[in-house]
Amino acid sequence: MKKAMEKNAGKTGSKAVNSLVWLLIGFMVLLTLLGFGIFFSGNWLFFNNRHFTVQVLDLQEKGPGYWGGKNAEIAARAGIRPGRDNLWKLKPGVIRSKILQIPSIASCEVRRVLPDTLRITISERIPRAAIENPRSPRVLADDGTVLNRYESLQIPGILPVLSGFGFRKTPAPGTRCPQAEPALKMLNECLQNFPDISILYVNIAAPEKLDCTLRYRNRRVYRAILPVGPHYGYLLSALQSAIIDVLRNNDHRTTFDLSYRGQVVIR
Numbered sequence: 315m316k317k318a319m320e321k322n323a324g325k326t327g328s329k330a331v332n333s334l335v336w337l338l339i340g341f342m343v344l345l346t347l348l349g350f351g352i353f354f355s356g357n358w359l360f361f362n363n364r365h366f367t368v369q370v371l372d373l374q375e376k377g378p379g380y381w382g383g384k385n386a387e388i389a390a391r392a393g394i395r396p397g398r399d400n401l402w403k404l405k406p407g408v409i410r411s412k413i414l415q416i417p418s419i420a421s422c423e424v425r426r427v428l429p430d431t432l433r434i435t436i437s438e439r440i441p442r443a444a445i446e447n448p449r450s451p452r453v454l455a456d457d458g459t460v461l462n463r464y465e466s467l468q469i470p471g472i473l474p475v476l477s478g479f480g481f482r483k484t485p486a487p488g489t490r491c492p493q494a495e496p497a498l499k500m501l502n503e504c505l506q507n508f509p510d511i512s513i514l515y516v517n518i519a520a521p522e523k524l525d526c527t528l529r530y531r532n533r534r535v536y537r538a539i540l541p542v543g544p545h546y547g548y549l550l551s552a553l554q555s556a557i558i559d560v561l562r563n564n565d566h567r568t569t570f571d572l573s574y575r576g577q578v579v580i581r
Contacts, residue, residue: 366401368394369430379438379467380418388434391416401426409434417459417488418466441466442501443494443516444473445484452484456502458495462487474501478519496542497524503546508554523573530557539571552578 371389375382389396392412394404406424413422413436423435439455441463453463453473465487476497485491497516504511510531517525526538536557540549549572556570556578571579 361400361402363400365429367430368396368399368401368404368432370432371396372427372431372433374433374435376421376435376437379436380465381416381436381438388413388436392434394432401428401430401432404432415488416465418455418461420455438467441469441473442498442505443476445491446475446477446479446481448472448475450475450484452487454491454494454498456498458491458498460485460487460489460491472514474513475515476518477515478517478525480519493518493521500524500526500540500546500550504550507547508550511550511554530554530561534568537569539569539573541573556580 371385371394373383373385373388381388392409394409406426409424410422413419413434418438419436420439421437425433427433439457439459439461441453441461442456443454444450445452445454445460451463453461453466454476455461476494479491479493497518501513501516504513512529512532513526514529515527522542524540524542526540528536528538530536538553540546552572553570560567560580565580567580569581571581
């Protein structure tokens with residue numbers, strides 16, 4: 315009797331295990347079918363749906379720049395085919411990376427706008443100086459990035475010229491010029507806070523000083539020698555005061571050397 319009960323219990327346990335196994339198999343099959351269903355329905359609803367074909371490339375720009383309105387050129391650079399590409403198949407991260415390869419573009423955001431619009435928002439680097447000569451095809455942004463003059467914002471007037479790099483070959487657009495950073499910081503400070511001073515040339519051949527040619531209120535041409543450092547606001551203020559004193563006293567000296575511990579030596 316006892317053996318018969320143990321045998322029946324074993325059969326019951328085996329059936330329970332088999333039922334659980336089949337239940338798990340059925341559950342896995344159901345999940346697989348559900349996955350295939352989601353995949354094929356997703357393809358049909360999104361990736362192969364003609365209603366999500368890109369029809370509009372909405373190019374927006376933060377501030378003025380060269381690329382504003384050049385939707386076709388941006389689409390070509392980014393590999394976007396309006397009227398052909400599916401909005402969901404395009405990868406915003408890949409498009410953003412391609413657009414940021416354009417040296418004059420500093421930042422880029424890419425968004426899908428349903429049902430058929432790809433919105434690209436860019437901001438551009440602003441040219442601050444020409445390299446070696448006024449007509450150089452290479453210009454520098456304020457962060458030291460080399461730009462193609464003809465694919466960047468055209469600044470009214472003449473850009474200051476930075477010389478003394480000692481390049482064997484003109485650097486390619488998109489590269490950086492660390493040796494120009496002190497001069498660019500000085501130029502930015504001058505543009506923001508000293509509008510009466512117009513920098514024409516800056517020679518950066520000597521790493522410890524900036525040898526500048528400038529005009530004051532678009533009058534006489536002066537030469538100023540500034541030490542490289544963080545205090546360009548103070549140096550330019552001292553230079554401006556010295557120029558005003560020279561003009562007031564009808565002094566014909568035109569060279570201002572500020573490299574002696576902040577003192578202005580006029581020659």
